[in-house]
Amino acid sequence: MRKPIVLGNWKLNGTAAASDALVASILSGMPALDVVDVGVCPPHVFIPQTVHQAAHTTLAVGGQNCSEFTTGAYTGEVSAEMLREVGCRYVLVGHSERRALFGETNETVARKTHLALKSGLTPVLCVGETLEEREAGQMNAVVEGQIQAVLNEIGIAQFERLVIAYEPIWAIGTGLTASPAQAQAMHAMIRGVLSTQNPAVARAVRIQYGGSVKADNAAELFAEPDIDGGLIGGASLKAEDFLIICRAAADSLR
Ligand code: PEP
Numbered sequence: 001m002r003k004p005i006v007l008g009n010w011k012l013n014g015t016a017a018a019s020d021a022l023v024a025s026i027l028s029g030m031p032a033l034d035v036v037d038v039g040v041c042p043p044h045v046f047i048p049q050t051v052h053q054a055a056h057t058t059l060a061v062g063g064q065n066c067s068e069f070t071t072g073a074y075t076g077e078v079s080a081e082m083l084r085e086v087g088c089r090y091v092l093v094g095h096s097e098r099r100a101l102f103g104e105t106n107e108t109v110a111r112k113t114h115l116a117l118k119s120g121l122t123p124v125l126c127v128g129e130t131l132e133e134r135e136a137g138q139m140n141a142v143v144e145g146q147i148q149a150v151l152n153e154i155g156i157a158q159f160e161r162l163v164i165a166y167e168p169i170w171a172i173g174t175g176l177t178a179s180p181a182q183a184q185a186m187h188a189m190i191r192g193v194l195s196t197q198n199p200a201v202a203r204a205v206r207i208q209y210g211g212s213v214k215a216d217n218a219a220e221l222f223a224e225p226d227i228d229g230g231l232i233g234g235a236s237l238k239a240e241d242f243l244i245i246c247r248a249a250a251d252s253l254r
Contacts, residue, residue, distance in 0.1 A: 008236025171211025
């Protein structure tokens with residue numbers, strides 16, 4: 001049985017005070033959710049205060065991105081090792097906004113995944129297709145290519161140590177959600193790709209769904225057999241909604 005994982009991606013939002021209040025609300029409403037892994041990914045500068053607040057709780061903290069380099073003259077970069085040092089457990093790699101707006105290629109994402117693993121972080125490998133790619137029937141090939149680049153870099157055995165987030169780009173921040181059947185089909189396809197190399201790893205790896213997951217649609221998505229929780233953008237900025245989504249993940253195990 002795979003343990004569902006729900007992560008909030010706060011993106012470029014908030015202030016130190018707002019982050020503090022959001023974490024406090026999440027913590028005060030967080031049930032004993034030991035059946036689900038729950039975490040938040042604040043902007044980098046708010047990570048230390050979030051780690052401090054979440055100490056001695058089950059709320060984990062993650063980065064939204066890490067550098068493809070370890071150290072050196074890379075102004076503005078933050079390494080996976082630095083994230084681990086300040087208390088992160090997770091780091092998102094290859095979010096579609098990073099791929100589209102900051103030029104990250106499949107190979108860049110693969111290097112980041114490798115460094116995150118080396119640093120002891122759990123990378124959350126984000127994959128997904130554009131609407132044009134879906135309409136052209138290319139979604140399987142696109143997502144398979146994104147996975148394959150990481151397989152080439154780290155090998156199948158390491159996939160047990162990461163989380164995959166399937167996020168159709170057309171559903172991110174748009175209010176459009178993949179139907180449970182559409183999402184399930186892609187999750188099963190991803191598991192199938194991994195299964196050709198190692199069926200046990202394919203069965204074990206957790207695959208989250210992301211793309212306009214809300215309090216009112218989380219349960220039906222998480223009920224699908226290959227969907228192991230969610231990567232939540234907009235709805236993670238409201239503690240009440242985020243907590244409903246976390247509970248939906250817990251209920252999906254029943
Ligand atoms: C995301 O940014 O990963 C995401 C899924 O955003 P939203 O939930 O707002 O669509």
